[in-house]
Amino acid sequence: xxxxxxxxxxxxxxxxxxxxxxxxxxxxxxxxxxxxxxxxxxxxxxxxxxxxxxxxxxxxxxxxxxxxxxxxxxxxxxxxxxxxxxxxxxxxxxxxxxxxxxxxxxxxxxxxxxxxxxxxxxxxxxxxxxxxxxxxxxxxxxxxxxxxxxxxxxxxxxxxxxxxxxxxxxxxxxxxxxxxxxxxxxxxx
Ligand SMILES: Cc1cc2nc3c(=O)[nH]c(=O)nc-3n(C[C@H](O)[C@H](O)[C@H](O)COP(=O)(O)O)c2cc1C
Numbered sequence: 001x002x003x004x005x006x007x008x009x010x011x012x013x014x015x016x017x018x019x020x021x022x023x024x025x026x027x028x029x030x031x032x033x034x035x036x037x038x039x040x041x042x043x044x045x046x047x048x049x050x051x052x053x054x055x056x057x058x059x060x061x062x063x064x065x066x067x068x069x070x071x072x073x074x075x076x077x078x079x080x081x082x083x084x085x086x087x088x089x090x091x092x093x094x095x096x097x098x099x100x101x102x103x104x105x106x107x108x109x110x111x112x113x114x115x116x117x118x119x120x121x122x123x124x125x126x127x128x129x130x131x132x133x134x135x136x137x138x139x140x141x142x143x144x145x146x147x148x149x150x151x152x153x154x155x156x157x158x159x160x161x162x163x164x165x166x167x168x169x170x171x172x173x174x175x176x177x178x179x180x181x182x183x184x185x186x187x188x189x
Pocket of ligand 1: 024025026028029030031032091092093094095096124125126155156
């Protein structure tokens with residue numbers, strides 16, 4: 001059926017490009033496994049790309065902004081700018097936001113990339129630092145989608161167990177629904 005805008009109403013809406021960031025550099029990271037699974041289980045109208053440059057970012061220095069912006073930082077800023085939304089899955093260290101994640105956010109602070117950018121937090125474990133991370137991102141003017149809470153308990157699991165948990169039909173559906181809810185949030189803003 002063709003709608004009044006000339007589109008076939010059975011067509012999918014335009015593809016949304018979402019950037020997923022894990023706040024952990026660990027090879028066996030539960031958070032990295034979760035963002036990879038989100039990418040693999042994304043709804044048909046979303047493409048989730050996993051950002052893999054966190055560990056290569058230099059430590060943020062305001063003197064290195066503008067023309068002096070390092071290549072890796074410019075790559076992050078560009079990826080966030082181009083994304084329709086950002087998904088963050090981050091552990092906590094001593095109840096705080098890990099330095100690597102905060103460093104990545106710091107590179108975005110004085111740019112436009114974060115301003116009004118839809119963002120969603122997902123979790124591989126319960127966090128005290130969730131409130132701090134949400135506060136940082138709201139302060140940076142991310143448009144945080146807080147209604148959908150996706151938490152898949154992976155803390156302390158071995159890689160083989162993580163794989164099995166993330167492959168469960170109910171968890172795949174939960175991941176798909178969470179990304180779909182985020183996509184709906186982005187589209188209705
Ligand atoms: C330095 C360090 C500090 C940690 N602090 C906390 C903490 O405050 N609360 C907590 O629940 N887990 C803490 N953990 C455990 C991590 O949450 C756990 O290792 C988690 O799996 C890390 O995420 P990842 O699997 O994505 O690397 C800590 C781990 C490390 C290495």
